[in-house]
Amino acid sequence: MTDDPHGGLTSDEVAQRVSEGKVNILPARSGRSTGQIVRANVFTRVNVMLFILFVLVMATGQVTQGLFGTLIIANSIIGIIQELRAKRTLDRLAVVGEAHPTVIRDGLRHTISRDEVVLDDLIVVGPGDQVVVDGEVVWADYLELDESMLTGEADPEPKVMGDEVLSGAFVVSGTGYYRARKVGADAYAAQITAQAARFTLVRSELRQGIDAILKFISFILVPVGLLTIWVQFNQDDTTWREMVLRMTGALVPMVPEGLVLLTSMAFALGVIRLGRRNALVQELPAIEGLARVSVVCADKTGTLTQNAMTLGEIVQVDGADQEQIREVLSQLVAADPTPNASMQAIAGDVAPARDRWQVIGRAPFTSAKKWSGASFAGHGNWVLGAPDVLAGGAVARRAEEIGATGRRVLLLAEASAVVDAPDSPGDLSPMALLVLEQLLRPDAGETLEYFRGQDVAVKVISGDNAASVGAVTRQLGVSTEDAVDARGLPDDDTAFRAAVNGGSVFGRVTPQQKRRMVDALQSEGHAVAMTGDGVNDVLALKDADLGVAMGSGSPATRSVAQIVLLDDRFATLPHVVAEGRRVIGNIERVAKLFLTKTVYAATLALLVGVMGLPSPFLPLHMTIVGWFTIGIPAFLLSLAPNRERARPGFVRRTLAAGIPFGLIIATVSFVTYLVTRGLGDVSDALQVQASTATLAALIMTASWVLAVVSRPWFVWRLALVGFGYAFYAAIFLWEPAATFFHLDISNTAAMGAGLVAGLAGMGAVELTWWVTAMIRGDRPRVLPQRPAAANR
Structure with missing residues (x-):
């Protein structure tokens, strides 16, 4: 005040x-109110479908068969808790990050x-x-x-x-x-500012991919569901209760009850985790953009170096009077109502003049012209700016030598024209070189090394003198080559793009050139993250795939960025990128599991319906199948670390895995059911034995799909798959559990057929995984390359 x-x-x-x-x-x-969040997570399409089936099962009096109804509660509670946590995080951070x-x-x-x-x-x-x-x-x-x-x-x-x-x-x-x-x-x-920190699941490539998969599933569900209902209710010598149970057992696994939930939860957790590191996610799809980043464009000042600068030395030019230089500087400090970082550094050593000269003209600093100045009645016209822009000859060479040491250099000169005249500054008489000391951020080198290790290119794009920028970046190991002076870049688009993609460090870059550089990198297929804190960075931040602003930067910069680093720590960026990769990579794994389940459930129901057979499974069977082939593993996989950079083609890869895997499971299960049961009416005992053998074949194959999708295998992932197999074996072999779940393993021939079919299914899944990877041109990895680093 x-x-x-x-x-x-x-x-x-x-x-x-x-x-x-x-x-x-x-x-x-943060968008929705608490009441809206609760309603949105309770009254979902999936919950309504499951609730209707749950009510039908409850009408039969078989309470244990309705255990799948706990999914309704779990889906709602998890969704509500995570979105409320994300809402609180965003509300807290948005207050800090807003204008x-x-x-x-x-x-x-x-x-x-x-x-x-x-x-x-x-x-x-x-x-x-x-x-x-x-x-x-x-x-x-x-x-x-x-x-x-x-x-x-x-x-x-x-x-x-x-x-x-x-x-x-x-x-x-x-x-x-x-x-x-x-x-x-x-x-x-x-709405520009109102939308700045809103928690919304707006459209993105990932969300569009999930929608496409759900449409594909819906296309399958309607005809197969109607056929299943008709067949199950036209079975002879079957009570209506058994018809309802077998119909429900066929329909429940077709519903992708966890896909949307886990997707939303992964995004929300990403927001919360980044919030703990003081990184404000202003647009939720930024989480997705993080995973796809292949090039990080970093400014020097405020990003690689600390914001604060100090006036280290005043170098006189041509015997200029030191006292006059300091007097002029004190008048310039006093005449500048909005000093930038350089002027603040000067003001830290040169106090504002007490007896102020009359100002008759002012020229504020802009990144385009690279200088500022003031004209004083009776005391001349004075400019302060980049030596390589304002001067030439020995003065420019001396400034270049100083800048090559990593320090920032400004030229103080007297101009012949009033500073706000159209032809300003006119002829210049250099007076002094002002040397500003800059400190490297202590974590900058480590951060840049992380990006190199993650196959993310770093390009330093700065408005400062090229020699100074080059010196700083050489200290950090960005590049051993000299920085490119952007004033010498070609105007031709093709040549410009080649120069930008071929270089690593650029100095004297104008705001318009920064924008062109982002476009040049994107034209080569790169996903570009642009960091910045000043007004000159705004245009490039807007055009980049991911704009990252420093919290201490200008309000304009923060308003257009998707991520704001509220504590200005450049070292937060690796965590930001890693979080994006975790979210996107894990959602892809989870989507493959859910699509596989829907495909095999629908295909099996279709085959059984065409043959006019009762469904092999009860709702309770499908409930236990979901526990350790999809439900719990998908939840854990969605939270695990994942360091692989996201690639385009999410839907194609998901369908390429989910459809063949689902068809394999359905084929194995149907063949087992047909071989062990046969056609026509059978006794209740044989029906239970055939269902047990079929369930065994399905679990063995579906669990191996989990094993394949979770590759590369870290210890905990192998343990998860192994525990699932052990858990299912215990259910089948422990008599009280087998009785509770309506299983009968007494028919040795039937169980032998089921085990053989399960092994065949596991082999088919394994072969399909390798073949589809070869077709896509991928190099599948069974084991991690760096297990010690990647598993933590």
Whole structure:
């Protein structure tokens, strides 16, 4: 809170507007309310289908056969808990990560939350600030706005008194005040900020893939389900209770009860885990984007180096007077109302002038021109900026030598033209080189090494001097080659793309070039993550597959990024990428399991229905099949580490595994059922024995599908598969359990047929896994390459 000569609203006027509801209230940051979350997770299509079947089973009086009904409770509870946890995490982080505008009230400046702005508030903006509500400029000092998020036009727009400003724009240079004219939902781009931290499962390649798989399943379910119902209710000498149970036993496994739940849960857990590392996920599909990243574009300042800089040395040029240099610097510090990081570093050593010269012109710093300056009545025109842009000859060479040591260099020069004139700066008289010291982030080297080990390329793209950028990156081991000066990059698109894809370190990059570089990398099939903290990074962040902003960066940068590192730790990025890979890779494994189950359940029901036979399984049989062939393993697999980079083709790979595996299980089960039971009416004892043998063949084959899908085999994955086999063996062999689950292993011939069929099914699954991998051109791995590192 500081004094300000502009009045703004009074406290009473603010209170009146609040009471009238004229406040910038936006929709809840995390989307659904608690009640909506509960309803959405309870009244799902899958839960409704299972509930109807559960009611039918309960009508038969066979309570134990309705154990599958616990899926309804489990699905709902897990879904509710995870989304509520994600909601709390996002709400907490969003308060930290959102824009905090400065308003003038009672003649004082106050920094408030975005939602506390009221109609007619006087709002102060400077470089990097985002316009949070629509308004009218009441005072401007070289104010320029980037409205590209609203209009698509990247060129900054100058704003003067009386001009309209729209929410969603951000300040490129200069300062100003604007009066809030539209707040809340009335603002032009209110939804831009309202959507910033919303927990939603919006469309993405993964979500579209899951939808495609569910449509495929629905296409199968309807005709097969109707056939199953008709066949089971037309069996002779069978009670209606047994018909209902066998119909339910055929229909329950067709329902993919856990696929959507585990997908949503994996996303929610990803949000929570990243939140614990102070990484705010502003758009949920960013989790998916993390897994696909193949190139990370990092800025130098604020990313590889710390934000804070210090003025290390003032190097005089051509015998310039040291006292005059410091006086000019003190006047420039005093004349700059919104100092950037470089000017703040200078101000840390040179105090603002007490007796200020009259300012007759100012030029705020922009990334495009690389300099700033001020013109003083009777004291000349002074500019401060990049030596390689403003000067040449010996001065530029000396600056280059200093920059090659990794330090940042600025040139102080006297200009012949007023700094805000169209032809400024004109002829220059160099006075001094200002050497700024930068500190490397202690974790930068380790982070870059991680990316190299994960087959993720790192490209450093900076607006700083190329020699300085090259020196820093060489210290970090990014590249041993000299940095490329972006001013020498070709204009031709083809040559430009070749240069960008071939280089690793670039200096003197303009904001437009950063944007072109992202496009050049994407044109070669790369998934690009762009990190940044300044206004000059906004355009590239918007175009990248994944924008990552630093929490201390400008509000505009944070608003367009999908991930915000609230504590500015570059070392968080490896955890961010690893989390994305975990989520996407594990969802693919889980999807294969659920699709396999639906395919074999539907195919088996179809074959049994065409032959006019009763369903081989009771609901209780399918319940125990789901325990350790899909349910528990899928849950554990969805949470496990996964370091493999995601690839396109999710649906194709899932179908290529799920359909053949499902058909193999269905074929093995049907053949076993037909061989052990035969056609026509049979005794109840033989029916139970045939069902037992068929269940054994199905479990053996389905468990091996789990073993194949969970590769590469870590110890815990092998233990999971082994425990499943042991558990099922105990159920079959322990008489009390066999009796409870309506199993009979006394028919040696039938059980022998079932075991042989199960072994044949396991072999067919194994062969199919290798053949389909060869067809896709994959190199399947049975064991991990680095078990010690990857299993932790």
